Amino acid sequence: MRKKIVAGNWKMNKTFAEGVELAREVNDYVRYKEGAEGVLVVLGTPFIHLAKVAHNITEPSIMVSSQNCATEKSGAYTGEVSAEMVASTGAKCVILGHSERRSYYGETSPVLVKKVAQALDSKLEIIFCVGEVLEEREAGKHFEVVKQQLVDGLFNLTPEQFAHVIIAYEPVWAIGTGKTATPDQAQEMHAFIRSVVAEKYGQTVADDTSILYGGSCNAGNADAIFSNPDVDGGLIGGASLKAADFFEIIKARARH
Numbered sequence: 001m002r003k004k005i006v007a008g009n010w011k012m013n014k015t016f017a018e019g020v021e022l023a024r025e026v027n028d029y030v031r032y033k034e035g036a037e038g039v040l041v042v043l044g045t046p047f048i049h050l051a052k053v054a055h056n057i058t059e060p061s062i063m064v065s066s067q068n069c070a071t072e073k074s075g076a077y078t079g080e081v082s083a084e085m086v087a088s089t090g091a092k093c094v095i096l097g098h099s100e101r102r103s104y105y106g107e108t109s110p111v112l113v114k115k116v117a118q119a120l121d122s123k124l125e126i127i128f129c130v131g132e133v134l135e136e137r138e139a140g141k142h143f144e145v146v147k148q149q150l151v152d153g154l155f156n157l158t159p160e161q162f163a164h165v166i167i168a169y170e171p172v173w174a175i176g177t178g179k180t181a182t183p184d185q186a187q188e189m190h191a192f193i194r195s196v197v198a199e200k201y202g203q204t205v206a207d208d209t210s211i212l213y214g215g216s217c218n219a220g221n222a223d224a225i226f227s228n229p230d231v232d233g234g235l236i237g238g239a240s241l242k243a244a245d246f247f248e249i250i251k252a253r254a255r256h
């Protein structure tokens with residue numbers, strides 16, 4: 001179902017104690033302060049924080065997520081963490097296909113297809129990231145690139161499986177750079193993504209799909225980005241690392 005979502009991707013930040021404290025603060029904001037009504041909040045923590053954070057969260061509107069999972073269920077894969085293990089912590093979601101994983105760890109679409117299958121097998125929701133690099137945008141290839149990432153990574157799914165996917169559009173040139181896409185650029189790409197989903201799965205499924213924007217989204221620009229009809233929320237990196245900043249973004253999502 002299409003939802004208003006604000007997801008934090010902590011990336012490789014926060015010691016265990018710091019992460020547990022940040023999650024507690026976010027939980028308290030959502031619980032005791034006004035303004036987060038109707039927003040699904042996701043906390044994308046490092047693996048080692050998952051069990052404790054999932055255990056501590058009291059608010060049903062907060063979902064705990066990992067930032068990756070393995071391509072296999074179990075076995076001799078030193079250093080890997082499976083979707084089944086993630087689910088066993090109480091986490092309900094996994095972020096897959098982030099551009100940092102695609103570029104630094106060689107995650108190609110065939111790898112992502114396996115990870116998506118594992119996540120679905122373990123009943124995890126999936127935040128699936130797509131987005132073009134600067135050269136691709138400058139060459140006018142951004143629509144083509146994003147469509148190919150969707151087709152190659154997700155479109156082997158049945159409509160029932162696809163219902164567990166949230167799409168995050170993250171233009172790589174906007175991630176961690178302070179250079180956000182303009183609200184018009186975000187809307188244009190989100191509408192395009194929805195049309196590509198509609199072509200494959202039909203308009204009803206497309207209308208039910210949540211599409212998040214990510215890339216230098218913060219309390220100052222969230223209102224403008226979230227006011228677009230095809231932007232259902234945000235995937236937030238740097239600005240998710242302080243509870244007060246993150247809560248401002250949650251409130252901005254709730255307002256629109």
Ligand SMILES: O=C(CO)COP(=O)(O)O
Pocket residue numbers: 009098170174175176177178214215216217235236237238239
């Ligand atoms: O990559 C992102 C979220 O997944 C965005 O990161 P920033 O919000 O730090 O630009």
